[in-house]
Amino acid sequence: MANIPVQQGTNTSVLIVEDHFIEANSLSIILERSGYAVSFIAKSVDQAYKFFEKSVVDIVIVDIFLKGKLTGIDLAISLNKLGIPFIYLSANSNPSVFELAKETNPYGFLVKPFREKDVLTAIEIAKYRHAQEKDIISKSEQWVSDILVNNIKLAFSTGKKVLQLAKALEPLLAYDYLVVFSDLDNIDKFKVYIIRRIGPNDYKEIDGQHLFESANLQDKDYQEFNDAARTKFLPQFYVLDEFIDESYKSKVSLTLKEELALKSGIELPLLLDSKNLLFYFYNNDFDSFNAGSIETILRLKPLISNAARYIFNADLSSQGTSDIGQQVEKSKSTQLKFPGIVGQSARLIDSLNRIYQVAAFETTVLILGETGVGKEGLVHVLHSLSERKVYPLIKVNCAAIPADLMESELFGHEKGAFTDAREKKIGKFEQANGGTIFLDEIGEMPLALQSKLLRVIQEKEFERIGGRTTLKADVRIVAATNRNLHKAISEGNFRMDLYYRINVFPITLAPLRERRSDIKILAVHFLEANILQTGKNIRGFTPEVMDQMEAYSWPGNIRELQHVIERAVLLTDTAEISSIDLEEEFDLPSNPEITLKSHVDPFKPESIVEALRQTNGKVSGKGGAAVLLGVPAPALTYQMKKLGIVWRFIYDE
Numbered sequence: 001m002a003n004i005p006v007q008q009g010t011n012t013s014v015l016i017v018e019d020h021f022i023e024a025n026s027l028s029i030i031l032e033r034s035g036y037a038v039s040f041i042a043k044s045v046d047q048a049y050k051f052f053e054k055s056v057v058d059i060v061i062v063d064i065f066l067k068g069k070l071t072g073i074d075l076a077i078s079l080n081k082l083g084i085p086f087i088y089l090s091a092n093s094n095p096s097v098f099e100l101a102k103e104t105n106p107y108g109f110l111v112k113p114f115r116e117k118d119v120l121t122a123i124e125i126a127k128y129r130h131a132q133e134k135d136i137i138s139k140s141e142q143w144v145s146d147i148l149v150n151n152i153k154l155a156f157s158t159g160k161k162v163l164q165l166a167k168a169l170e171p172l173l174a175y176d177y178l179v180v181f182s183d184l185d186n187i188d189k190f191k192v193y194i195i196r197r198i199g200p201n202d203y204k205e206i207d208g209q210h211l212f213e214s215a216n217l218q219d220k221d222y223q224e225f226n227d228a229a230r231t232k233f234l235p236q237f238y239v240l241d242e243f244i245d246e247s248y249k250s251k252v253s254l255t256l257k258e259e260l261a262l263k264s265g266i267e268l269p270l271l272l273d274s275k276n277l278l279f280y281f282y283n284n285d286f287d288s289f290n291a292g293s294i295e296t297i298l299r300l301k302p303l304i305s306n307a308a309r310y311i312f313n314a315d316l317s318s319q320g321t322s323d324i325g326q327q328v329e330k331s332k333s334t335q336l337k338f339p340g341i342v343g344q345s346a347r348l349i350d351s352l353n354r355i356y357q358v359a360a361f362e363t364t365v366l367i368l369g370e371t372g373v374g375k376e377g378l379v380h381v382l383h384s385l386s387e388r389k390v391y392p393l394i395k396v397n398c399a400a401i402p403a404d405l406m407e408s409e410l411f412g413h414e415k416g417a418f419t420d421a422r423e424k425k426i427g428k429f430e431q432a433n434g435g436t437i438f439l440d441e442i443g444e445m446p447l448a449l450q451s452k453l454l455r456v457i458q459e460k461e462f463e464r465i466g467g468r469t470t471l472k473a474d475v476r477i478v479a480a481t482n483r484n485l486h487k488a489i490s491e492g493n494f495r496m497d498l499y500y501r502i503n504v505f506p507i508t509l510a511p512l513r514e515r516r517s518d519i520k521i522l523a524v525h526f527l528e529a530n531i532l533q534t535g536k537n538i539r540g541f542t543p544e545v546m547d548q549m550e551a552y553s554w555p556g557n558i559r560e561l562q563h564v565i566e567r568a569v570l571l572t573d574t575a576e577i578s579s580i581d582l583e584e585e586f587d588l589p590s591n592p593e594i595t596l597k598s599h600v601d602p603f604k605p606e607s608i609v610e611a612l613r614q615t616n617g618k619v620s621g622k623g624g625a626a627v628l629l630g631v632p633a634p635a636l637t638y639q640m641k642k643l644g645i646v647w648r649f650i651y652d653e
């Protein structure tokens, strides 16, 4: 287990952004007493921006609600771009604000009134997590860079080289398509390469030429596209129709968008040795890229440029020298596979990438997500990708064990330690020795045990109940929860210091309704499994049933889908499943008259304002404007920002 070094203060500078004098002052005293340097106290986000014009700091503590137009969430977005870790400070536990704040990937939350101990722990953990993340990113980029050059050299055509690049980049950025346009300035040599995802870390080349031919594109369309493309120099991020409106108003973009059902994209123009190239990373979901993806692309730009040099300057000396079959096998062997995980939505791949990034380290991992989304599957992948895989993975379901038995379950007991202890018992921590312990539903752990767990995490030791010997805990801890731990903290049911210890590397697994492109593939997977079990001769689903499944909100997520299909297979005696039994939609507004979904453009300002009016300003979650408009909350938030709709003023706090 990684032990977080306690090196309070020393050379760490902190910016406090807080408009209440008393709180800012008491924070400053706490920090300076422990040796931190408080560089400045800003009373508003504008003052913080002014500070950053001339100075930098190691960590920022920022209140969410501040005087002035901008909130702490606005500042957080800029801090992410600057790569500065930040901790939110707030008295407001309003769930929608919390959801929005969470999307900015904070390094911690401090709930007012705060204790000295909480402040210091939060800062210490933010520092640790930031350092770990930087380390993980640089190691995985080095890894990609190493395999990339080798695989590109081995591939025998330009298309195959682009394919290798697509595969290598995936652990760093989740996307469904890589489209590369080369020789943009020479209409006769101009080419397009299209690589499509066919599974987790599995891509194939598709025939771009054919795709454009069947759309009947003319030379003038390519010319128009080229003319516009040549004027682009910086990465751009597009959501929905934007990438048609704001990108190239050309038939080339439109054809790509329609034929490949694209919803969002990032464009990376490269000028290499006077050759114009345009890289597009596309997704079939519209909420899987975010502003942070641009940062990733900018960071990866040197790596992609380097690879593009190999690919498009056609290093001929490396071609055709060895057996092609062997080459294909060799490149295949570097692919990652995630056993037991079906699906290929960018949201799922994003979570798998985070698992992949952290697997080799000792870092404690917290997996968040609704019930039935597949959190346990991720834990199995994490364990199997780590060096601990030769030792056990032990699961403890904290919700299923009675509180009075849990201590003995986790840490074991000596014979005679209590009335029923007739034999010595080896606890789960000992059973997992050398391996991984998975604490499922950690939010249900009794408070008294939480402090014992904290000790195991910090000191890596524990005792059996009634035991005198201190035992070493050589285990990696992975925890999961479908509960809102912040709420549990504010209700006094979960220790804040434990939360920060386990929240070092959080991974959120999106609910099925936010990764709709996985529904079909999972449905077919469960159908196949059930057919094998029952021996029934069922070929598939009717298109209506498939549509119904794809439109449903799946409150019980993948587990519910699995059960629905199991039931449908049992009840079907025909060649196709023509009816399925779905619960009522749970999160639609109870009054159907206020459903805006069907007849308005959800991204028009008037629709958004009307939806917010009807939901009293609630943006996300049950009964929020996003549900009303039938769009994912992050996409709505993004659009509101773009249109300048200031949610916090119409927000019902």
Ligand SMILES: Nc1ncnc2c1ncn2[C@@H]1O[C@H](COP(=O)(O)OP(=O)(O)OP(=O)(O)O)[C@@H](O)[C@H]1O
Residues within 6 Å of the ligand: 340, 341, 342, 343, 369, 370, 371, 372, 373, 374, 375, 376, 377, 378, 440, 481, 482, 558, 559, 562
């Ligand atoms: N990507 C996937 N591919 C195939 N099966 C999956 C996938 N994700 C989940 N499942 C299946 O769905 C069921 C529920 O998944 P799992 O138990 O991992 O969810 P969970 O998030 O841990 O749920 P809970 O919070 O209730 O413990 C399991 O039977 C699991 O095998």
